[in-house]
Amino acid sequence: MDLLANLAAPVAGAAASLAGGGTPDVLLERPADPAHGDYATTVALRMAPSLKRAPRQIAEEIAQRIGSGGDIASVEIAGPGFINLRLSPTWYRNAVTRIRVDGDRYGAGRHDARRNVLVEMVSANPTGSLTAGSARNGAYGDAVARLVAFAGHDVVREYYFNDAGVQIDRFGESVRARKRGEEPPEGGYPGPDPIALAAEIDLPGDASIAEWSAAAVPIMFERIKATLARLRIDVDIWFSERDLHASGAIARAIGTARAAGHVYERDGAVWLATTPFGDDKDRVLIKADGSTTYFAADLAYIEHKFARGHDRLLYILGADHHGYVGRLKAAAACLGHEPASVEVPIYQMITVSGERMGKRRGNVVTADELIDAIGVDAARYFLVARSHDQAMDIDLDLAVAQNSENPVFYVQYAHARAAKLLRDAGRSTATSWAYDPRPQENTLVKRLAEWPAVVREAAELRAPHRVVGYVHALAGDWHRYHHDGKVDPTLRVVNDDADARDFRLALTEVVATTIRTALALVGVAAPDAM
């Protein structure tokens, strides 16, 4: 149930009949100034150029065709051609009932063209604990996955890792070095993980690197899984790069690209011609020494994902991987797939006190440390509260100090207050009321009415921070309403007017439900008490 879409429909109809065909989008906006009505649209201004007529005149004619009555109490034209709508009490009352019917599915989408989406996220190799950077990847990727699913698509979450090869060797060697009381080798892992693992693993210092790796990697993997579980991230598929090699998928993918004419040889190496599809340069698949590149595995992995029936591949990557975007899309194209079906949302870097971190730099703040410091709810909220296009910095001491004033508690508290009311006063029993809602209540209903559009855009733009912004605003509206009831007894939810009380309980319920739904989309709990 998208209340605003329903409201916009007659306006769009009037506009279309005036334009005689091409229907412009009618967006209903909430004017900052209440004198401009409940909702406003600029459709007349947008139509003016193509109709070659004065926008104000167009607005007048649209207004005339809409008329008033029913949901629309009045239509006014203002300024250069704004159409301002005022809604009737009936609309507000019915809105609450309709939202209530949808319950925790309010705002959810249904799609004729349902996509089968694979979201690949985190994908950190098991050579150390998950960093705060990986936590951002996971928090962002998981929120995107939840949003896309809520929007009505099928979603699978996948974690791609490499548990063989040079990095794993260096990791095993680093652990062994610690066991021997030595420093990690050049290009190894200087952080605390190898030190801890060396103490835990019962192997002699002269055991082989392979033995050390085989012992250390599974332990590391279990820790990564435990951290993701703490973050409330459910990975559906763990995919090992090794399987691509073992199954012959790499050779097959290269064969497919070769058959399509995109593979050539030069300087003793085998190349994929990605440049024609927008990549900066062609990429090597098989090196002169006969070994395959990481990119060859990427190529095979893309083919593997499509072969599993996914038609939209999301790669959640950090800004340090932005160079991959072009080559991944080009690789898909070389395999005969639509480049746009590969989508790479890039999130900006996370730094610690202004410094870039890295497992091989040894200056890591781990995801667990972040969770230990501020809790899971605050961590997940914090990690997606800002746009993924925004770089963020973590000062762990500051984060702890500011924990109690983390905005997540503002939202959770709003939910707890509403839940308390419903606990004490019971639920609404009616589905229609004679009560004319007060302006404070209309404000809440209008906010609720925005939710389907907010969640739809957040899903399309892969922008979960919009959900956070919305739920914060909704919580603020609720806090104010709640407070108004303390100042003005006639605005209390619990009062003597049975009809008003029942309506307000219904409103309380849909506010609580929508807060819960929104928080769930970003992996944050909505406690009934705190």
Next chain:
RNA sequence: GCCCCCGUAGCUCAGUGGAUAGAGCACAGGCCUCCGAAGCCUGGGGCGCUAGUUCGAUUCUAGCCGGGGGCACCA
């Protein structure tokens, strides 16, 4: 040199063409015998610069200036 992201209030950030640009924190002050003060209210302060497109630009385009991240026969 080329590519991506960012530049909005003292700080951290919302706001992807519309009528008076918002929030949190910080700062100053007010509100609990009253549905939870983890709350509410009031106040000061802001779109990096220059052109362009448009009836209208914080929003789109170009250039410039700042900050971050990339440009492997590494993984």
